[in-house]
Amino acid sequence: MSDYPFLPDSLMALLRQVDTPTVCNAIEVVYGKRGFDRFTRGTMQHSNPAARPIVGLARTAKIAGLEPPKESATIIRARRMDYFRSMAAGLSPTAAVIEDLDYPNCIAGWWGEVQVAVHRGLGLAGALTNGVMRDLDALDDEFPVLAGSIGVSHGFVHVVEIGTPVDILGLRVVQGELIHADRHGALVIPSEITLQLEQAIASVVASEETILGPARAADFTIEKLEHAWSEFEQRRT
Numbered sequence: 001m002s003d004y005p006f007l008p009d010s011l012m013a014l015l016r017q018v019d020t021p022t023v024c025n026a027i028e029v030v031y032g033k034r035g036f037d038r039f040t041r042g043t044m045q046h047s048n049p050a051a052r053p054i055v056g057l058a059r060t061a062k063i064a065g066l067e068p069p070k071e072s073a074t075i076i077r078a079r080r081m082d083y084f085r086s087m088a089a090g091l092s093p094t095a096a097v098i099e100d101l102d103y104p105n106c107i108a109g110w111w112g113e114v115q116v117a118v119h120r121g122l123g124l125a126g127a128l129t130n131g132v133m134r135d136l137d138a139l140d141d142e143f144p145v146l147a148g149s150i151g152v153s154h155g156f157v158h159v160v161e162i163g164t165p166v167d168i169l170g171l172r173v174v175q176g177e178l179i180h181a182d183r184h185g186a187l188v189i190p191s192e193i194t195l196q197l198e199q200a201i202a203s204v205v206a207s208e209e210t211i212l213g214p215a216r217a218a219d220f221t222i223e224k225l226e227h228a229w230s231e232f233e234q235r236r237t
Contacts, residue, residue: 007178011198012093015055015189018201020182023189026200030193039187041170044146046183047111047133051144054126054181056095058173059087060166063131064101065108065155076158083159088122090176096124097173099166100131103148108157109134111145119143128179128186130168146181207235 015023020039027036061083069076087096096119100106111133119127120143130148139145148169165174171186173179178189189197214220214228 007194008198011194012055014198014201015180016052018053018205020053020180020184020187022201022204023180023197024187025204026197027187027189027193029200029203030196038190039171040168040185044148044169044183044185045133045150047116047136047139047145047147048141049183051126051141051182054095054128054144054146054179054186056093056125056179057091058097058175058177058179059090059094059124060097060099060163060173060175061086061159062099062101062161062164062166063108063110063157064160065110065131065157066102066105068156069158079159079162083162084118084122086162087119087124092123093125094123095179095181096127096129097166097168097179098127098129098131099168100129100148101160103130106131106149107151107153108132108155109151109153110157111139111147112154113138116140116143116145126181128168128173128181144182146183146186203235207232210235 024036024039028034098110100108102108109132111127111129112135116139120140126144128146132149132151133145133147134151136150163175165172168186171188173188178191178194180187180189210232211228214224
């Protein structure tokens, strides 16, 4: 069950329009201080950098593929179908958040043409993984994938766990948590601040405009920067 009983349509629409760094800044505005740290570390690979952000309640699982599974083929097949049932469940919108247990030596390209088509068909908004994606020329542009790497093989890929907490490049995600992800990385939006987030995003945008407006004007000078930066310092977190 999600810890987000109420997600306003206006907030969800806004989250699909702004980038993940803006959301990260806005979360700190809500808290009134810097130091929010529930985000991925390092550089990730994006299947379609121009795509809208991935915004959804996490449907989690763990996979592996470097070595053959030790369980029987019958168990592995049954668990895979249980995985798909789990991905299709949950309050909408949802997003797949999949940990590859072989990290940092992942080889299993779970996110290819077939899995992207299946997950989009099941209604998910996109996928976040520390693992591998492939078939880049055949992936659906409307289903963005943010992955740890790009590869060619599917290895011995199999589902290991379903619905358990996962770790994606330093970001711990529990099933049902709201994630926001784009080409910069991903973060979890804490449930206790969602109702304050719209105003905080507006505050971040307005604060940055105190610098961006003058800086992009033809008559920008160091004197105007000094004045604008003073205002910016007073407004930002």
